[in-house]
Amino acid sequence: MGKKKLTSRDKQAQETKKRIYDTAIQLILEKGFDNVTLEEISKEVGIAKGLFYHYYKSKADLIVESYKIVDDDFRKSLADLDKNTSPLDKIFFTVFTMAKDAKMYKADLLKQIYKGQLDSGTDFFINKQRPFFKTIRDSVAELQANGIMKKDIKPDEYASFIMTVARGVLYDWCLHQGKYNVEASMKKYFQKIIFPRLIKKTG
Numbered sequence: 001m002g003k004k005k006l007t008s009r010d011k012q013a014q015e016t017k018k019r020i021y022d023t024a025i026q027l028i029l030e031k032g033f034d035n036v037t038l039e040e041i042s043k044e045v046g047i048a049k050g051l052f053y054h055y056y057k058s059k060a061d062l063i064v065e066s067y068k069i070v071d072d073d074f075r076k077s078l079a080d081l082d083k084n085t086s087p088l089d090k091i092f093f094t095v096f097t098m099a100k101d102a103k104m105y106k107a108d109l110l111k112q113i114y115k116g117q118l119d120s121g122t123d124f125f126i127n128k129q130r131p132f133f134k135t136i137r138d139s140v141a142e143l144q145a146n147g148i149m150k151k152d153i154k155p156d157e158y159a160s161f162i163m164t165v166a167r168g169v170l171y172d173w174c175l176h177q178g179k180y181n182v183e184a185s186m187k188k189y190f191q192k193i194i195f196p197r198l199i200k201k202t203g
Contacts, residue, residue: 017055019045024062025109033059033112033119063116064124070101075131087139088148088202092190094135095166099186102170107178110170128156136162148201165194 006014023045027036038059042049056062074097081093102110117125128134137159143149153161169189173182191199 020055021065028112029109033116060116063113066113071131087142088198090139091136094132095186095190098166099183102182107174111174133159133163
């Protein structure tokens with residue numbers, strides 16, 4: 001069954017939602033998450049404040065929206081990977097994508113996104129159904145099943161550890177105002193510090 005064809009009204013709604021999101025993110029980057037009001041966002045977009053609530057329940061929902069966009073992009077990139085990509089390389093691909101996305105957002109905006117998550121978007125941020133976590137967990141399970149990785153730690157717990165390290169790299173990058181290459185740093189942590197023995201074992 002094919003996708004339902006969008007009406008002109010549907011397209012207009014999508015465009016309005018995107019304008020709200022793009023405008024809000026730009027204002028948050030310029031002024032900080034706490035300093036931007038819904039009234040200001042609505043005025044800048046040229047809509048009534050009530051219409052904002054038709055698309056987003058709160059300002060914090062904009063933060064969640066940013067990660068939904070990131071998740072969708074990651075799923076598409078994951079689908080384009082070579083079918084013979086090893087589970088270890090899938091783990092690397094996942095954390096390196098996190099670093100690439102951070103670089104795209106830039107440190108100032110990432111700090112505001114993190115702040116919004118800590119205040120009200122945490123449940124979505126740490127949801128284990130997100131594609132980043134699931135890809136790492138499934139890859140760990142495959143490595144364990146193939147006897148490459150020990151089974152003393154469950155895949156779910158191992159994936160949580162890996163995500164914690166990756167987030168730590170991004171947090172440190174924010175602390176340093178984005179002054180170093182976050183992608184190179186992420187690669188060094190995982191290839192030289194976290195998984196050097198595993199790389200030799202699978203190489």
